[in-house]
Amino acid sequence: MSEVADYIDINKEQFKHELFDFLRIPSISTDSDYKNEVIDAANFLLDNLNNLDLDRAEVFETSGNPIVYGELITDNSKPTVLVYGHYDVQPPDPMDKWETPPFDPKVRDGDIYARGASDDKGQSFTHVKALEAYQETDTEFPVNIKFIFEGEEEIGSPNLVPFIEEHKDLLECDMVLISDTAMFAEDTPSITYGLRGLAYMEINVQGPNRDLHSGVYGGAVDNPANVLCEIIAQLKDEDGVIQIDGFYDDVVELTEEDRETFKKLPFDEEGYKDELGLKALKGEKGYNTLERTSARPTLDVNGMWSGYQGEGAKTVLPAKAGAKVSMRLVPDQDPKKIAKLFKEHVESIAPDTVTVEVEEHHGGHPAITDLTFYGLQAAADAFEAVYDKEPFFTREGGSIPIVADFQKILGAQSILMGFGLNSDAIHSPNEKFALKDFYRGIHTSSKFFELLPDYS
């Protein structure tokens, strides 16, 4: 097997250059202005798969962004791994906060800085390069492999689930391999076995039929911005407990065992605060930071707007105010049910002085993978072989809704083999991905494919 590992070490620069080409494509799925760039990213991946010796590689059109598919069946007695990743990225704004342009990748202090470096171009690309390492060294590939890359993960994968349902046979597999999560800490590999779900909402408050002079009308006409603040302030109490009726009904409470697992994790709360520049943390009363960010549901304003945001002062009583509000969910909360409860609650507390509309953006189910699953053990040993450390098993606060869908539709469990770090600033300016973890990721992936047959 050393040829494979050697090939990876020898070709690091080449892999980096290819990833940089991938990162230069602004495939922003949340903004329709970038439709063409999203398609460019899909074609970039298709070209990469075509350069491998696969049984098939093609692009499937959807009503949204295309799905890139590839497969290599080596031996039907071997396990089949479905590698999932996404080639779309979050918007880069606020642009002025980037030290170097988001779509002009640069390496600083051993980190690749670019939008999508960690989420998810850099991470998902590792598996393509791992397969290349086997084929370029004429080493028999130890398992059957299928690739599926979508371009709508950042907008809630509206077309992926229908695609999976229509192509159950094509996608049949023994497990799904996903690299779109973070390690517990630098040089501290971890395998995520739990993910939070998501319900993403938008509240729009309409007051008077036009912006008004705050002197002429102020005092008699209720202010949509003040009303929006009052509504949002009522969604949580001072203990950080969400006040939406029925919100916690389906939440699986943490067992003592769960809480012990969390306590075992090496977590430095002071370092965590320092890295964020915070004097104090706040969350749901009765839970610690790791529990709050992974095993408990939460509610956050993601965006808010009203009236005059420009320089200086404008004495306007705004006609409208709006906010994007999302809730992270845990087993067994259902995003559709939570969205409905949120809408009903907000409408029930809205005053009759304004018109409040609540719209549902995308959502996703929370997920848990069985800790005894053999794929997880192979992944753990692959990590240990490369990082020389036994990985932690953790739950993560982010959402990969598709994990629950793969389980439901294909009956396949997911292995979340993350090579990123929580400090990668994904979804933020100056997103980064450690170059060494890009390379170690390719090694870990190839090791995983090598070990897997022996565990099945």
Next chain:
Amino acid sequence: MSEVADYIDINKEQFKHELFDFLRIPSISTDSDYKNEVIDAANFLLDNLNNLDLDRAEVFETSGNPIVYGELITDNSKPTVLVYGHYDVQPPDPMDKWETPPFDPKVRDGDIYARGASDDKGQSFTHVKALEAYQETDTEFPVNIKFIFEGEEEIGSPNLVPFIEEHKDLLECDMVLISDTAMFAEDTPSITYGLRGLAYMEINVQGPNRDLHSGVYGGAVDNPANVLCEIIAQLKDEDGVIQIDGFYDDVVELTEEDRETFKKLPFDEEGYKDELGLKALKGEKGYNTLERTSARPTLDVNGMWSGYQGEGAKTVLPAKAGAKVSMRLVPDQDPKKIAKLFKEHVESIAPDTVTVEVEEHHGGHPAITDLTFYGLQAAADAFEAVYDKEPFFTREGGSIPIVADFQKILGAQSILMGFGLNSDAIHSPNEKFALKDFYRGIHTSSKFFELLPDYS
């Protein structure tokens, strides 16, 4: 005197064309990008004064926008009227709400649509044209007149008060004439004898040192947007009573007589709601709409921002959130004192999970003019002569801080001879000014100058 009135009627079209030229200048003082246009507007007025036969007309530079001055002393035994107006305008945004471009004046249904049409270019221009009517008809001008036009009214007149203090002799007068207010209703002239003051603040909340992924950090890191909403929601109680300690200490309570005066005014609350497209109004408990909008202080969010405001959904936990919040003040509230109380209160309720900064924008004192002042009587009779209706004496919710300053520095009371309407949408898209009131304004101004000497 009929020659003067005839001249005004004959030259309506010409006056309109000149006003349109004035309105085409985007003299937006709140945005430094329009510095040159602000100066163009000052020069437009200077040219207009130079076309009159004045003793002097000139532009005074300030550290900000220039002050345009002109004077004509006809007879020292006659009263001297200082005409004040402002040539700067509010920003036009939201641009997409304008039916015709804000700086391309158009007449629809007898109304001039343009930013500044009513506030204050159209209204203040009436007095210049009134003097022109006297001079072009070789009619002796009945009083001494001084003009002072500033370009910083919409940003709180930072340089006007110092200018007045430095030029007390130059500006010495018996009264100040200002047309920058609204009539009580269409064809229903009114003279404003009370104005509210203003304290305009900005709150900036800083949470983590960067935007964060709401899944990875949500639940443990306090959200600046949620915190801002909680702060703003705490500024008023459910009865609309402002919760800032000491806020009401200096408020002069309404007397029974005051409340009777309000009751006399013909006010159609249903029509008021319909015109604004509102099902219900809300304000301070225990007061009616007219009292709430003119004789009681209030607090409004004028603008608010945080996180992602674009299309679709972005799962970000924003690093920052901010809001512009202003308070309208009534006698004897002091804007500096109120600003201080606001700052102290907000800082006192801010949690230690974020950093909250409170900045003071401009402020202004409330004002009341003595109802027995002879200038008010002359103004009332001038209105009645032109509109054929006895004007109401009203208090207005808007702020013209300079009125209190003229009183304090020059010892001169102000006559607020408004020709606008509350429905003029000043500070809003589609600002308008009735063409007939532009013309009636010129007539009323010339009549006022004619009558004034007999009342002194």
